[in-house]
Amino acid sequence: MKKFINKPENVVSEMLEGLLTAHSDLLKSVENNPKNLARKDAPVQDKVAIVSGGGSGHLPLFLGYIGKGMLDGVAVGEIFASPSSKQIFDITKEVNSGKGVLYLYGNYGGDVMNFDMASEMAEMEDIETATVIGTDDVASMPKGQENQRRGVAGLFYLYKLAGAKAEEGASLEEVAEVAKRANQSVRTMGVGLSPCILPEVGKPSFTIEEGQMEIGMGIHGEPGYYKGEIQTADEVAETIVSNISSDLALEAGNEVSVLVNGLGATPLEEQYIIFRKVSNIFQEKNITIDKVYIGEYATSMEMAGLSISVLKLDDELKRLLNTPYTTPFHVQV
Amino acid sequence: MKKFINKPENVVSEMLEGLLTAHSDLLKSVENNPKNLARKDAPVQDKVAIVSGGGSGHLPLFLGYIGKGMLDGVAVGEIFASPSSKQIFDITKEVNSGKGVLYLYGNYGGDVMNFDMASEMAEMEDIETATVIGTDDVASMPKGQENQRRGVAGLFYLYKLAGAKAEEGASLEEVAEVAKRANQSVRTMGVGLSPCILPEVGKPSFTIEEGQMEIGMGIHGEPGYYKGEIQTADEVAETIVSNISSDLALEAGNEVSVLVNGLGATPLEEQYIIFRKVSNIFQEKNITIDKVYIGEYATSMEMAGLSISVLKLDDELKRLLNTPYTTPFHVQV
Numbered sequence: 099m100k101k102f103i104n105k106p107e108n109v110v111s112e113m114l115e116g117l118l119t120a121h122s123d124l125l126k127s128v129e130n131n132p133k134n135l136a137r138k139d140a141p142v143q144d145k146v147a148i149v150s151g152g153g154s155g156h157l158p159l160f161l162g163y164i165g166k167g168m169l170d171g172v173a174v175g176e177i178f179a180s181p182s183s184k185q186i187f188d189i190t191k192e193v194n195s196g197k198g199v200l201y202l203y204g205n206y207g208g209d210v211m212n213f214d215m216a217s218e219m220a221e222m223e224d225i226e227t228a229t230v231i232g233t234d235d236v237a238s239m240p241k242g243q244e245n246q247r248r249g250v251a252g253l254f255y256l257y258k259l260a261g262a263k264a265e266e267g268a269s270l271e272e273v274a275e276v277a278k279r280a281n282q283s284v285r286t287m288g289v290g291l292s293p294c295i296l297p298e299v300g301k302p303s304f305t306i307e308e309g310q311m312e313i314g315m316g317i318h319g320e321p322g323y324y325k326g327e328i329q330t331a332d333e334v335a336e337t338i339v340s341n342i343s344s345d346l347a348l349e350a351g352n353e354v355s356v357l358v359n360g361l362g363a364t365p366l367e368e369q370y371i372i373f374r375k376v377s378n379i380f381q382e383k384n385i386t387i388d389k390v391y392i393g394e395y396a397t398s399m400e401m402a403g404l405s406i407s408v409l410k411l412d413d414e415l416k417r418l419l420n421t422p423y424t425t426p427f428h429v430q431v
Numbered sequence: 432m433k434k435f436i437n438k439p440e441n442v443v444s445e446m447l448e449g450l451l452t453a454h455s456d457l458l459k460s461v462e463n464n465p466k467n468l469a470r471k472d473a474p475v476q477d478k479v480a481i482v483s484g485g486g487s488g489h490l491p492l493f494l495g496y497i498g499k500g501m502l503d504g505v506a507v508g509e510i511f512a513s514p515s516s517k518q519i520f521d522i523t524k525e526v527n528s529g530k531g532v533l534y535l536y537g538n539y540g541g542d543v544m545n546f547d548m549a550s551e552m553a554e555m556e557d558i559e560t561a562t563v564i565g566t567d568d569v570a571s572m573p574k575g576q577e578n579q580r581r582g583v584a585g586l587f588y589l590y591k592l593a594g595a596k597a598e599e600g601a602s603l604e605e606v607a608e609v610a611k612r613a614n615q616s617v618r619t620m621g622v623g624l625s626p627c628i629l630p631e632v633g634k635p636s637f638t639i640e641e642g643q644m645e646i647g648m649g650i651h652g653e654p655g656y657y658k659g660e661i662q663t664a665d666e667v668a669e670t671i672v673s674n675i676s677s678d679l680a681l682e683a684g685n686e687v688s689v690l691v692n693g694l695g696a697t698p699l700e701e702q703y704i705i706f707r708k709v710s711n712i713f714q715e716k717n718i719t720i721d722k723v724y725i726g727e728y729a730t731s732m733e734m735a736g737l738s739i740s741v742l743k744l745d746d747e748l749k750r751l752l753n754t755p756y757t758t759p760f761h762v763q764v
Binding site for chain 1: 706730735
């Protein structure tokens with residue numbers, strides 16, 4: 099195992115310590131629970147608060163999206179492990195300004211269970227919550243079972259759009275509606291080239307042999323639907339865009355945003371080669387790309403691979419997407 | 432070889448095509464030479480232009496630093512290969528507004544030769560140029576031979592500081608003076624865990640065995656001064672900070688900026704664990720950290736490893752460091 103760590107069991111706490119020190123202008127830790135992080139100025143008055151959370155190992159997901167125009171608080175779990183319900187409840191109280199709290203996170207069993215319990219604990223203290231679960235991974239379940247799909251890099255769009263709506267002073271119901279619509283409008287598909295290594299395990303949890311790739315793979319290495327010979331960048335882009343376009347029922351005249359997301363070890367150079375083809379495909383189909391994101395948005399430590407997310411825009415989503423935000427990892431002006 | 436590419440010989444041109452499409456609001460290509468990129472609004476009137484260049488494979492270095500408050504133009508070479516002198520001369524003409532052009536790049540033989548020739552070509556057309564060469568890699572040559580050191584991630588600071596000075600309307604001499612002072616004030620040391628693969632070669636150009644690391648390694652895999660058993664994150668941070676501090680003659684009361692730079696495959700989580708220790712060391716020594724950068728700033732494709740750069744601040748460098756800039760990869764507000 100080749101990692102810059104000290105003791106494997108301290109990876110998450112030391113990472114958080116470094117992160118809080120580096121970004122003390124934007125983030126604060128929360129009393130009682132060192133794995134809860136909040137916006138420096140939380141609770142923000144007269145604003146619906148947005149809380150997310152999930153396992154570590156996916157930076158910038160989840161905690162990297164705390165900031166103005168995005169999330170108010172995050173409950174951080176150990177590597178690939180859910181935060182506890184008590185922890186989620188604690189961060190809920192911390193960021194709630196009285197206007198309600200939206201739980202916005204990806205569809206994984208442990209997270210769903212713990213956020214649901216936290217929601218019940220909040221209800222007992224008269225904190226209103228709503229829940230929207232990200233299910234953008236088009237490869238994880240067939241059409242018709244969309245709500246059982248996993249949540250992956252498309253979560254970025256849910257945060258951005260709901261975050262922008264909340265920043266405008268919208269109600270909990272309105273913010274949740276935008277998050278729901280964003281989730282219905284975004285699809286992601288990933289492809290893996292090589293695995294990541296859990297620090298406490300010390301070896302890869304799956305293998306992809308030399309010369310092979312796996313299309314449809316999840317961000318924890320969940321199996322995809324194609325494992326075979328490595329394809330060219332253009333072929334990979336074609337396969338993914340074709341699957342997403344059909345699932346989203348994209349047609350000429352539509353407007354979309356595209357996110358090419360590196361899973362950890364994939365060079366930016368290759369992500370731009372992939373985007374080149376995505377752009378060519380959409381241009382041929384007379385589908386306009388309004389806003390492009392390329393880089394690391396939802397990783398899996400040192401896993402090599404990438405995902406492509408496509409968000410179908412309507413007028414409101416387009417407007418909300420183009421508002422500014424400031425987080426430790428990305429800034430949009 | 433596991434890469435998202437099409438034909439190896441098209442990697443750079445297809446990457447550039449994707450990059451120009453994705454960032455057409457900030458960048459433009461330049462007639463006659465598809466491997467020259469410029470600020471969308473170049474030439475910027477009444478401003479010294481800054482030109483850099485070098486081999487590809489290091490994104491965001493070099494072309495990723497084009498933008499307001501940073502570079503005006505970049506001559507892009509093939510992977511790990513210098514751009515030609517004619518190419519550099521062409522971009523010089525393209526971005527020159529009449530106030531002179533600063534050549535600012537890292538110390539590699541091919542680049543030095545070609546920039547020098549371009550400078551002579553510019554002189555014949557009455558375009559005034561000045562040259563400052565980045566030599567921040569403390570491990571590449573001993574003290575006393577600073578000007579023979581390689582330029583690595585510290586180039587980011589040279590771009591930022593000279594770029595901010597140029598944006599203020601300073602003269603060529605003044606901008607070059609800031610770049611020189613920045614170079615004298617910054618030191619970098621890298622550490623490698625695993626190699627990168629050149630697309631046209633298809634296999635690693637060097638190896639670091641399982642359980643081993645190499646400290647002092649360059650961004651093309653140039654050998655370091657220690658190759659041995661992998662150390663903890665804290666030990667790596669201590670070694671690097673100690674070398675840099677002694678070379679920069681840092682002492683209590685100094686103020687510095689820190690850049691932790693991932694070489695390509697190293698997770699952000701590990702970079703924050705490294706930064707945690709860097710911060711602790713400086714705190715103990717009563718050295719203040721003013722501004723922190725963590726992420727990918729100068730990579731080597733899929734190489735695993737990182738570097739730490741430390742910039743010693745004076746009043747002017749501190750002021751210039753804190754001004755905004757906008758580039759395709761990073762934004763500072």
